[in-house]
Amino acid sequence: MNNKIIKYVISDLLRNRTVFFYTLVLLALSLSIFFIEGNVDKSIASLLNLVLFVVPLVSIVFSTIYLYNSEEFIALLVSQPLKRQSIWLSIFVGLATAMAAAFLVGVGLPTLIFAYSLSGITLVIGGLLLSLIFVSIAMWTAVRLRDKSKGIGLAIILWLYFALIFDALLLFLLFQFADYPIEKLMVAVSMLNPIDISRILILLEIDLSAMMGYTGAIFRDFFGTGTGMLITGLVMFLWIALPLLFATRFFKRKDL
Helix, strand or coil: CCHHHHHHHHHHHHCCHHHHHHHHHHHHHHHHHHHHCCCHHHHHHHHHHHHHHHHHHHHHHHHHHHHHHCHHHHHHHHCCCCCHHHHHHHHHHHHHHHHHHHHHHHHHHHHHHHCCCHHHHHHHHHHHHHHHHHHHHHHHHHHHCCCHHHHHHHHHHHHHHHHHHHHHHHHHHHHHCCCCCCHHHHHHHHCCCHHHHHHHHHHHHHCCHHHHHHHHHHHHHHHCCHHHHHHHHHHHHHHHHHHHHHHHHHHHHCCC
16 A cells, blocks of 8 residues: 555545544534433434435545546555556555544544444444445445446435345345244354444344344354354455455456
């Protein structure tokens, strides 16, 4: 990776009004929730939807738009005696650092101040991982499609799939095969959605079983242990690494 590219991307993003506005909105919402709610677990539960839906949406859409708007800059870097892999990974590190910093200031800081507990720390870690995962997915989206409108459209569709459609399909599958022992299959299928995994990790800590639904209940039975947390953490890491790996391999062969 190239430190100069990383520093340039981070400084460029920190001056970006969208990132600044995103940080302020997260901060305002987080502080409002903590001031309104008197119970720590209720505050974490209220922040949960913000972390599970808003953070992935902004991370994937903003990162995709930024990559398309930086096409000339990326083409200039490619013309230099730099390895394409180094260029692409450096851009990812810069983007991921900026989005993670925005989340930490907007949600992480208030959470650690007002709800410094295992559930609060889990919420912050889950949000950070989702930020990194959806930046990684955005890297794959932007490099696969040349057309900007199609790329942004695909990014939104992917967010809709992970945030809404996946759970609907999973519930449909559960109802259709309710008479069969498919619990282990559900555990495996649930790992195909990083938002689901984050939700389960957080809800396991605040012990809101009723809110967890079928997916969370199954995870609680099978992975409500330290080993289970380790497995889900490994899966989350793969969600960051695999889209980035595929995107990097495609970028190395792409004709700019």
